[in-house]
Amino acid sequence: MIVLNDIHKSYGRTQVLRGCTAAVKLGEVVVVCGPSGSGKSTLIKCVNGLVPIDRGSITVDGVSVTDKHTDLPALRAQIGMVFQNFELYPHMTALQNVSLAQIHVLKRSRAEADARSEQLLARVGLSSKLSSRPDQLSGGQQQRVSIARALSMDPKAMLFDEPTSALDPEMVNEVLEVMQALALDGMTMMVVTHEMGFAQRVAERVLFMDGGEILEDSPKSQFFANPSTERARQFLTKVLSH
Amino acid sequence: MNYNWDWGVLLQQPYWGWLWSGLGWTLLISLGSWVIALSVGISAGIARCMPNRAIQIVASVYIEVFRNIPPLVQLFLWYFVFPELLPDALGLWIKRDLPNPEYVTAIVGLGLFAGARVAEQIRAGIAAVGIHLLPAALATGLRPLQAFRLILLPLGLRAVFGPLTSEFLITVKMSSISLTIGMLELTAQSRHIENYTFHGLEAFAVATVVYLLLGLSVTGLMRVIDRRFGAAKYRRASS
Amino acid sequence: MNDFDWGVIARSWPFLAEGMALSALLVVVSTAGGILLGLGLALMRRSDHAFIAGPATVYVTVMRSVPLILVLFWFYFLVPLVIGRPVGALASALVAFVLFEAAFYCEIIRAGINSVRAGQTEAALATGMRRSQVMRLIIMPQGLRAMTPLLFNQVIIVFQDTSLVYVVALRDFMTTASVVASRDGRPTEMYTLVAVVYLAICFSLSKAIELYGKGRAR
Ligand SMILES: Nc1ncnc2c1ncn2[C@@H]1O[C@H](COP(=O)(O)OP(=O)(O)OP(=O)(O)O)[C@@H](O)[C@H]1O
Ligand SMILES: [Mg+2]
Numbered sequence: 301m302i303v304l305n306d307i308h309k310s311y312g313r314t315q316v317l318r319g320c321t322a323a324v325k326l327g328e329v330v331v332v333c334g335p336s337g338s339g340k341s342t343l344i345k346c347v348n349g350l351v352p353i354d355r356g357s358i359t360v361d362g363v364s365v366t367d368k369h370t371d372l373p374a375l376r377a378q379i380g381m382v383f384q385n386f387e388l389y390p391h392m393t394a395l396q397n398v399s400l401a402q403i404h405v406l407k408r409s410r411a412e413a414d415a416r417s418e419q420l421l422a423r424v425g426l427s428s429k430l431s432s433r434p435d436q437l438s439g440g441q442q443q444r445v446s447i448a449r450a451l452s453m454d455p456k457a458m459l460f461d462e463p464t465s466a467l468d469p470e471m472v473n474e475v476l477e478v479m480q481a482l483a484l485d486g487m488t489m490m491v492v493t494h495e496m497g498f499a500q501r502v503a504e505r506v507l508f509m510d511g512g513e514i515l516e517d518s519p520k521s522q523f524f525a526n527p528s529t530e531r532a533r534q535f536l537t538k539v540l541s542h
Numbered sequence: 543m544n545y546n547w548d549w550g551v552l553l554q555q556p557y558w559g560w561l562w563s564g565l566g567w568t569l570l571i572s573l574g575s576w577v578i579a580l581s582v583g584i585s586a587g588i589a590r591c592m593p594n595r596a597i598q599i600v601a602s603v604y605i606e607v608f609r610n611i612p613p614l615v616q617l618f619l620w621y622f623v624f625p626e627l628l629p630d631a632l633g634l635w636i637k638r639d640l641p642n643p644e645y646v647t648a649i650v651g652l653g654l655f656a657g658a659r660v661a662e663q664i665r666a667g668i669a670a671v672g673i674h675l676l677p678a679a680l681a682t683g684l685r686p687l688q689a690f691r692l693i694l695l696p697l698g699l700r701a702v703f704g705p706l707t708s709e710f711l712i713t714v715k716m717s718s719i720s721l722t723i724g725m726l727e728l729t730a731q732s733r734h735i736e737n738y739t740f741h742g743l744e745a746f747a748v749a750t751v752v753y754l755l756l757g758l759s760v761t762g763l764m765r766v767i768d769r770r771f772g773a774a775k776y777r778r779a780s781s
Numbered sequence: 782m783n784d785f786d787w788g789v790i791a792r793s794w795p796f797l798a799e800g801m802a803l804s805a806l807l808v809v810v811s812t813a814g815g816i817l818l819g820l821g822l823a824l825m826r827r828s829d830h831a832f833i834a835g836p837a838t839v840y841v842t843v844m845r846s847v848p849l850i851l852v853l854f855w856f857y858f859l860v861p862l863v864i865g866r867p868v869g870a871l872a873s874a875l876v877a878f879v880l881f882e883a884a885f886y887c888e889i890i891r892a893g894i895n896s897v898r899a900g901q902t903e904a905a906l907a908t909g910m911r912r913s914q915v916m917r918l919i920i921m922p923q924g925l926r927a928m929t930p931l932l933f934n935q936v937i938i939v940f941q942d943t944s945l946v947y948v949v950a951l952r953d954f955m956t957t958a959s960v961v962a963s964r965d966g967r968p969t970e971m972y973t974l975v976a977v978v979y980l981a982i983c984f985s986l987s988k989a990i991e992l993y994g995k996g997r998a999r
Contacts, residue, residue, distance in 0.1 A: 350903050377909025387904035391922045401908035404918065446904075453908060543862050610983035611976050612941035615955060619976055622968040711846070718848035722947065729851045736858070746855050750847050757846035 301326045301361055301457055301488045302347055308355035309342055309512075316342045317353070318512040324457070329489045331499040331520070334509035335535060340492040341384075343509065344459050347490065348372075348379045361456055377405050380450030384462040386442040388434040394421060394445045395430040398452045406453065413452075420448040424478050440471030444478055457488040464495055494539050500524060508532045551741045552748060561745070564731030565752060571648050571717040571727055576710055578653025579660050586657065587664025588695070591672075593686065601661065608658035614719050617651040621723045648720035656713045663705045668698035707764040711757050728752060789970050793961040797974075800957030803871075807878060807943040807953065812936055814879035819886025824916075826891060837887075844884035850948050852881045857949050870949045882939055889935060893928030894920055926997075933990045937983050944979075954978070 302324040309317040316339045324330045332340050345351040346358060349365045349372045358365040363375055388397050398417035402408045408416070421427060424444040434442055443463055450458060460479065464472045476498050483489055483502045493499070499506055499520060506523040508516035508531075515529045527533050552558060589601035608616070621644075625633040640646060672694050679689035721730035732749040736742025790797075825837035844852070856877035861867050897920050905915040944955040952960070955975055962971035 345903070348907055350906060373906075373909045373911050375909075376907055379907070381904070381907035383900055383904055385898075385900055387898075387900040389901070389905075389919055389923075391926070400918065401905075401910060404914055405909040449908065459907075544865070545862050606984055607980060610937075610980045610987065612944040612955070612979055614944045614947060615972065615975050615979060618959070618968075618972050622962070623972050626969050715846075715848040718850045719945065721850070729848055729854070732851070733854055736854075742854070742858050746851060746858075749851055750843065750855075753848065753851070754843055754846045 301328070302490060303359045304343070304346070304356070305358070306356040307343070307346055307353050307358065309339075309346065309351065309353050316512050317346070319356075320509075320512075320514050322507055322514055322517060324488060324490050327486045327488055328505070329483045329487075329491065329503045330505050330507060331503040332490065332492045332507045332509060333494060333496075333499070333535070333539075334507075334515075338509040339512040340509055341461050344461050344490060344492050347459055348376045348381060350381075373405070377401070377453050378456045380447075380453060380455035380458040382443070382446050382450055382458070382460045382463045384465050386434070386439070386446045386466070388442055388446055388449070390434050393431045393433055394426065394437070394448075397434070397445055398449045401449070402452050417448070417452060420451050421445065423451075424448050425474070438471060439467045440474045443467065443471075443475045447475075447478055447482075451482075457490070458482065460489065460491040460493065462492050462494070464493065496524075496536070496539055508535065510535075545743065547744065548741055549744050551739050552735070552744055557735050557739065557745070560726075560731040560735060561728070561748060561752075564726060564728035564749075567725060567727040568714065568717050568729075571645070571652065571720055571725065572710075572714040574645070574649035575652035575656055575713055575717065578649060579656035579709070579713060580706075582654060582657035583660025584664055584699075586661035587668070590661060590665045591668050591690070591694075605658045605661050605665075608654050609662065613652060613655045613716055614722060616655055617647065617719060617723060620651045621647045644720070644724045647723060648717070648725050652713060652716055652720065656709060656716070659709055659712070660706065663702045663709060664698065667702035667705070668694050671697040671701060703764070703768055707761065711760060714756060714760075715753065785970055786967060787970055789961065789965050789967045790974055793957075793965075793971075796961065797954065797957050800952050800954040803951065804940070804943045804953040804955075807874065807946065808936065808940050810875050811878035811882045811939055811943075814875075815882035815886045815939070816890075816932070818879060818883035819888075819890055822883060822887035823890040823894065826887070827894070841884045841887050844881055845888070849877075849881055849942055849945050853877045853945065853949050856880070870946075870951045874946050874949060874951055878939075878943070882935070882942075885935055885938075886932070889928050889931045890924070892931070893924035896927040897923045930990050930994045933993075934987070937986050937990075941979065941983065 304320055304322045307317050307320040308315070320339075320343055322330075332344065334340055342351055346353050347360065347365070349358075353366065356366070360375060360379060364370055365372070365375065388394075389400070392400065395414060395417050398420055399410065399413040402413035402416060403410055406413075418427070418430065421430060424447055426441060426444055426448070429437060429441060429445075434445070437445065447463075463479070464475050467475065472495070476495060479489070479491070479498070480502050491498075491503070503520045506516070506518060506520050507514050508523070508527070508529070510531050516523060516527060516532050518528070523532070524536070527536060552561065586601045586604050589597045590605065592598060592601075611619075625636045627633075628636070636643060675693055675697065676689060679693045680686070684692065717727055718729040720727060721733070726734065728749050732742070732745035735745040739745075822837045822841060826834050826841070828834045853874060856873045857870065860873040860876050901919055901923065902915055905919045906912075910918070943953055946953050947956045947959065950956070958971045958975045962968040965971075
């Protein structure tokens with residue numbers, strides 16, 4: 301479904317990605333972890349072309365992201381993305397947030413879009429919050445709206461960039477539960493997260509990144525039981541110790 | 543467009559000399575008004591932040607009045623009206639015996655206008671620092687006035703370094719309005735050359751470039767100073 | 782000095798009102814034209830292509846470095862030359878004001894746009910929107926909230942700026958008052974009036990903006 305081949309990316313002089321190769325198969329859930337600054341966000345933003353890369357190739361469902369002739373907006377419409385800071389549109393209600401791209405990208409009528417949005421907001425447990433603005437919602441609720449917004453495009457795959465890092469601890473689970481339900485439905489997911497419990501429960505494979513490289517790409521059982529690099533071992537001790 | 547460009551005219555005397563003397567007056571007016579603007583503005587800005595209600599009000603009235611009347615009108619008030627309101631002897635002295643009354647009027651008028659804007663920047667700078675640091679300063683046991691003198695004032699003044707550079711450049715541009723009371727500064731001289739040679743566009747072009755270079759070099763200079771001594775250095779040290 | 786004659790104001794009122802109408806016209810045209818052109822410049826400056834962003838940057842930098850009076854002189858002579866026939870001071874002044882104020886509106890609009898977090902653009906792009914849609918549906922509505930007080934503030938500055946058409950002998954409020962002042966020999970009364978009127982208008986507008994800003998912050 302998602303194929304990354306030898307991705308290189310620099311910001312000015314700093315090399316952020318140095319030859320990353322990975323793949324996410326249809327229906328698979330892959331967790332990406334690694335210390336801060338290791339390039340996780342950059343990598344996941346390459347997948348839908350939000351970050352242009354210097355070298356390498358990316359395809360999603362057989363379509364090249366890096367090809368100049370690819371209609372990037374059309375491709376992005378088929379990949380949902382959820383951000384660490386939610387990035388809901390603050391000038392719109394929850395319902396409008398979810399309907400907006402359906403109306404302007406999928407060209408659905410407003411009624412059609414709103415009906416679909418209501419369904420999706422119900423699915424993430426927010427039926428009662430349709431007309432709330434983002435600043436009237438808790439962090440966990442905002443992130444669930446943002447998941448509904450991504451789902452509103454009926455995506456083939458979902459990207460999550462630390463969806464629970466900005467949340468108060470008591471709200472982490474409500475978001476993880478929604479994500480777990482998605483995974484059970486067979487959604488293809490690439491998830492940057494430090495929630496190792498989620499990885500153990502839901503992921504098929506774990507990628508471990510450090511210094512812009514993918515140091516490990518293993519089935520989760522192997523990653524947690526017996527990581528092959530010292531740095532992954534150290535990282536695991538740190539995140540699992542609390 | 544049918545215009546006979548002739549840049550050579552500007553190199554002839556007296557026009558070349560006019561441009562130079564215009565630049566000289568522009569600088570003299572700008573610097574003179576800036577001295578007044580800084581001294582009045584900093585005092586008024588600090589006064590605006592004082593706990594004493596009466597002082598605050600006086601400073602606010604000054605700031606609001608001088609900010610909200612167009613500088614050209616203020617200049618005319620100083621030039622035409624102010625001497626009339628004084629006791630006869632003093633008014634007469636200003637009109638007859640004050641050396642270079644246009645220059646004095648220009649720097650007073652422009653200086654007090656710019657002073658009000660400077661004061662507002664200072665007030666905003668101090669207030670911005672105060673929101674974060676006043677509670678902390680008071681918590682260490684400093685009295686309000688000590689906190690003001692030792693923490694808010696120095697940091698506030700550093701924080702307004704950039705805005706004050708812009709205010710100075712506004713003052714340089716504003717110095718051109720003194721042509722209305724007869725100062726032959728740069729803009730006036732270029733207009734003057736138009737009158738004599740009908741090659742105004744060349745003269746305006748030179749004046750434009752001079753103002754541009756003046757602006758760019760002041761901005762550049764201030765950036766260097768700021769990097770060495772100012773807020774930028776402080777920010778780096780504290781982060 | 783007790784021989785003030787405030788009656789001169791009443792006598793010259795219709796003339797002064799015409800001046801005020803011209804000031805208002807200048808404000809309206811330079812605000813509308815300036816915002817429109819400023820928006821174009823702001824979008825140009827955001828472009829990734831140096832040959833689009835570059836000229837806009839140079840334009841804005843030059844306009845912001847020179848005095849308005851010089852710009853008024855420029856166009857006083859330039860506009861008739863470009864058009865090929867005399868057009869009168871008003872047309873030249875309107876062109877000068879729009880082109881001059883556009884540079885300032887450009888910077889206000891740009892600051893408004895830049896105040897919107899980059900993540901908002903990423904999120905909108907990620908749903909498949911095109912850049913123009915992101916700008917129109919996501920960035921502009923949010924940027925507008927941030928820039929409104931500054932835009933209104935600039936209108937006050939423009940209003941004060943219009944007094945400078947005095948130098949091309951256009952009869953705005955300030956200039957009509959000065960005509961009366963010298964015709965009737967009443968500078969004290971007339972310039973005091975001008976000052977009070979400007980003060981009243983600009984002060985109340987700026988207080989209104991301040992209150993509006995505070996009301997919104999809550
Ligand atoms: N727009 C940018 N410009 C310059 N440098 C950037 C930019 N975005 C990221 N970087 C740098 O790239 C490196 C990797 O950043 P990235 O955000 O991908 O890391 P991350 O693994 O997601 O870290 P975190 O866990 O903190 O989110 C960092 O050193 C960061 O400073
Ligand atoms: Mg990140």
